[in-house]
Amino acid sequence: MLETISVWIAGGLTLCIFSFLYGDNPIYKFAEHLYVGFSAAYWLIYVWHFTIKQMVINPIVAGESGAWLLIIPLFFGVIMLSRWLPERYSWISRWSIAFTVGIGAGMVIIGQVQGYILPQLKATLLPLATGSWKTNIDNFFIVIGTVTTLTYFYFSRREKSTMSKFSRIGTAFIMIAFGAAFGYTVMARISLLIGRMSFLFGNWFRIVKPL
Amino acid sequence: MENKKDFLDWITSIDRKFIFAIIAIVVLIPILLGIQEEVQISPSVNSAYRTIENLDSNDVVLISIDYDPASMPELQPMLKAMLRHAFRKDVKVIMMCFWPLGLPIGTQGLEQVAAEYSKAYGKDYVNIGYRPGDRAVMVEMGREIRHFFRTDVSDVPLDSFPLMKDIHNYNDISLVVGLEAGIYGDYWVQYVGSRYNQRIILGVTGVMATQTYPYLQSGQIEGLIGGLKGAAEYETLIGTPGFGLTGMAAQSWAHVAIVVFIIIGNIGYFLTRRREKRFRVEGRR
Numbered sequence: 001m002l003e004t005i006s007v008w009i010a011g012g013l014t015l016c017i018f019s020f021l022y023g024d025n026p027i028y029k030f031a032e033h034l035y036v037g038f039s040a041a042y043w044l045i046y047v048w049h050f051t052i053k054q055m056v057i058n059p060i061v062a063g064e065s066g067a068w069l070l071i072i073p074l075f076f077g078v079i080m081l082s083r084w085l086p087e088r089y090s091w092i093s094r095w096s097i098a099f100t101v102g103i104g105a106g107m108v109i110i111g112q113v114q115g116y117i118l119p120q121l122k123a124t125l126l127p128l129a130t131g132s133w134k135t136n137i138d139n140f141f142i143v144i145g146t147v148t149t150l151t152y153f154y155f156s157r158r159e160k161s162t163m164s165k166f167s168r169i170g171t172a173f174i175m176i177a178f179g180a181a182f183g184y185t186v187m188a189r190i191s192l193l194i195g196r197m198s199f200l201f202g203n204w205f206r207i208v209k210p211l
Numbered sequence: 212m213e214n215k216k217d218f219l220d221w222i223t224s225i226d227r228k229f230i231f232a233i234i235a236i237v238v239l240i241p242i243l244l245g246i247q248e249e250v251q252i253s254p255s256v257n258s259a260y261r262t263i264e265n266l267d268s269n270d271v272v273l274i275s276i277d278y279d280p281a282s283m284p285e286l287q288p289m290l291k292a293m294l295r296h297a298f299r300k301d302v303k304v305i306m307m308c309f310w311p312l313g314l315p316i317g318t319q320g321l322e323q324v325a326a327e328y329s330k331a332y333g334k335d336y337v338n339i340g341y342r343p344g345d346r347a348v349m350v351e352m353g354r355e356i357r358h359f360f361r362t363d364v365s366d367v368p369l370d371s372f373p374l375m376k377d378i379h380n381y382n383d384i385s386l387v388v389g390l391e392a393g394i395y396g397d398y399w400v401q402y403v404g405s406r407y408n409q410r411i412i413l414g415v416t417g418v419m420a421t422q423t424y425p426y427l428q429s430g431q432i433e434g435l436i437g438g439l440k441g442a443a444e445y446e447t448l449i450g451t452p453g454f455g456l457t458g459m460a461a462q463s464w465a466h467v468a469i470v471v472f473i474i475i476g477n478i479g480y481f482l483t484r485r486r487e488k489r490f491r492v493e494g495r496r
Contacts, residue, residue, distance in 0.1 A: 021231050039312075046311040050341050054362065107346050107402075115401025115431075123429030142428070181421040184438060188285060188417030190238065190465045191439040194458040195284025197238055208242055 011204035014196055145173040219486065222479035230472060237468045241460035247452065248460040255427055256444040259412045259434025262386060263293065268301035270385035271378060275399065276308040276317030278392035282416050283316055286390045288442035288455040289414040290317065293388060294324040296449045303374055304336040305384070307360070309348075309395050314341045318364065333372035340364030345395060346402050353381050353407045381407045386433075390414045396423060400431050414441065 016031035056074055059067040080096040082089050124146045126139040152170035157163040202210035240246075266272070274293070278286045297304055306321050308314045318338055325336055332338075339360045342348050348359045356379060362368050369375040377383060387409050389399045396413045403409045410433055415423050417438030426432045436445055439462055442455030 022228065043311065046341065047343075050311070051343050054366075055342075055359075059361075103347075111346065111398070111401040111405075115405035116397075119405065119429045119431055120425060123425070177421065181418075184417040184420045186417075186466070186469060187438050187440065187462060190234075190462055190469075191285045191417065191458065192281070193234070193238055193465075194242070194439070194461045195454075197235075197461070198242055198454070198458070201239070201242060208245065 007203050011200055014200060018196075144169070149173050219479065219482055222475060223483055225475075233468055233472075234465055237464040238461045241464055242457070245457070246460040247456050248463055250440060250443045250447055250456070250459055252444050252448060253441075255424075255435040255437070256441050257434075257448070258427075259414075259436050260296070260445060260448045262410065262412055262433045263296050263300070263302070266297075266300060266302050266385055269303065271303045271305060271374075271383065272297055272386045272388055273305045273307065273384045274317075274388045274390065275395065276306065276313040276390055277310050277395040278316075278390055278416070279310050279312035280316060282392035284454070284458070285416050285439050285442065286392060286414060287316060287320055288439070288453050288458075289436050289445060290320045290390055291324055291453055292442060292445040292449055292451065292455065293414070294321065295327070295451055296445075298324060298328040298330055298335070299449070301335075302385075305374075305378070306336070306338045308341040309343075309345055310393070311341050314364070334374055337369070337372050337374050338364045339369065346398050349398055349402045350406065353403065355379050381409045385410065387411045388414065391419065391423075392416050393419075400426050404431050412436070 013031045013034070016027045019025055020028040056070050060070060076096040076099050079092045082092040084090075085092075124142060126143055128136060128139055128143065130136055130139070148166045148170035150170070151157070151163050152167040152174065154163065154167070157167065198208065198210075201207045263272070274290070276290070294304065304321070306317055308317055321336065321338060325332070330336055339356075340363060342359050344359070351358050352360075356375075357369055360369060363372070381387075381403065387399060387403060389396050389411065391399075391413055392415075396415055396419065399411055399413070404411045411431070412434040413423055413426070413432050414436040415438075417440075420435070420437030420441075423432075423435055423437070427435045436442065439455055439458050442453075443459045444455075446453050446455045
C-alpha cells in the first residue's frame with residue numbers, strides 16, 4: 001500500500017515537472033518548491049545523522065582515544081555560524097574559511113600534480129614508430145592533438161606564424177572533442193527521459209514490465 | 212515560389228513543442244513494444260568486465276555510489292550489472308557513498324541483487340553508508356577504513372561483521388568501482404589510484420564520459436563504462452538483460468530523430484542564407 005502511494009506521488013510529481021515543457025505554470029512551481037524543500041530537509045537529516053552524530057557526538061560520548069581532538073573541527077564549525085552575527089563579530093567566521101581554503105588548496109595541488117598532470121604528461125610521451133601500424137596511428141593522433149591544442153592556448157603568437165597554423169589544427173581537435181561531448185550529453189539526457197518514461201508506464205500505469 | 216517560401220518559413224520556425232512530442236513518441240514506442248537492440252561491445256567496457264572476471268572468489272570490491280536519482284537511469288543499471296557479475300563470482304562487496312541522496316538508491320540496488328544470489332549481509336557484502344569529507348576520507352581510508360567508518364549504515368560496528376574483520380585499508384581491497392555523476396571519479400583516480408596504486412574502474416554518466424577517457428588512455432583506470440550504452444554493453448557481457456538493453460532501442464530511435472532534426476535545421480539555415488544572399492544581390496540591382 002505504502003509503495004503504491006509512493007509511486008502515485010512520484011508519478012504525479014513527474015507529470016507536474018513535465019508540464020514545464022508546455023510553459024511555466026503553477027503546477028510546475030508547486031513541484032519545484034516541494035523538491036527544494038524536501039531536499040533541504042533531507043540534507044539536514046544527513047548532516048545531523050552522518051556528520052554531527054556519528055563523527056562528533058558518538059566518539060566523544062563513547063570516550064574514544066583521541067576524541068578530544070574533535071573539539072578543534074567542532075570549534076571551527078561553530079564559529080562558521082558567526083556569519084549570522086552583526087558585522088562586529090562576523091569576521092570570526094573567516095578563520096573557518098581560511099582553514100577550509102588552506103586544506104582545500106593543499107589537497108588540490110597534490111592531487112592535480114600527482115594524480116593528473118604527471119600521469120597525463122607521461123601518457124602523451126608516446127613512440128610514433130612501433131611494431132603495430134594501428135598503435136602508430138593512435139599515438140600520432142594523441143601526440144599531434146595534444147601539441148596542437150596546447151598551441152591554440154598560446155595566445156601571444158603572431159597571427160600569420162607557423163604556430164598559428166598549428167593552432168588551427170588544434171581548433172579542429174577541440175571541435176571534435178566538443179562534438180563527442182555533445183553526442184554523449186544528448187545520450188545522457190535521452191537516458192533520463194527513458195528512465196522517467198519507463199517509470200510512468202512500468203511502475204505507475206503498469207502497461208509494461210517495471211524495470 | 213510562394214510554396215518554397217512557406218516551406219522555408221515552416222522549417223525555420225518549427226514549434227519546440229512539436230519536437231518534444233516527436234521525441235516523446237520515439238522514446239515511448241520501443242518501451243511499450245519491449246524492443247531490444249543488440250549493442251557492440253567497446254574495448255573500455257570489455258576491459259572493465261575482464262577486470263572483475265579475473266578476480267578470485269574471496270577478493271573484495273569497494274563500490275562507491277556517487278550519484279543521485281537524477282542520474283539513476285544511467286548508473287543504476289551499471290550498479291546492478293556489476294553486482295550480478297561480482298556476486299556470481301562470489302566476490303565480496305563493500306558499498307559506500309559520497310552523495311547523500313545516492314545512499315537509498317544504492318542500498319536498494321545492493322539489497323535487490325544480493326537477494327537474487329542469496330548473499331548474506333556481513334559475510335558476503337556490507338553497506339558502510341555515507342560520509343562527508345570526500346578527498347580526506349579517500350586518503351585516510353588508505354590507512355584505516357575505521358577512522359571514518361566505525362559503523363555500517365545501520366550503526367552496527369564494522370568489527371562485528373566477518374567480512375570486515377581483515378579489511379583495514381586499500382591493501383585489503385582488490386578493486387574500487389566508482390559510479391560517478393560528478394567530480395568524485397577524478398578524486399578516486401587522483402587521490403587513491405595515484406597515491407595507493409589502487410586498481411579502479413569508473414562507471415560514469417554520458418555527460419562525463421569524454422572527460423574520463425584520458426584516465427583510461429593513461430592506464431590510471433582499468434575500465435570505463437559510459438552512460439546507458441555502457442550499461443547495456445555490460446549487461447550483454449554478463450548475459451543478463453536489464454534496463455540498459457531495454458533502453459538502448461529507445462535511445463537509438465531518439466538519436467535518429469535528433470539527427471533528422473539537426474539535418475532539417477541545417478537545411479533551413481542554408482536555404483535561408485541563400486535566400487537572403489539572393490535578396491541582397493537583387494537589392495543592389
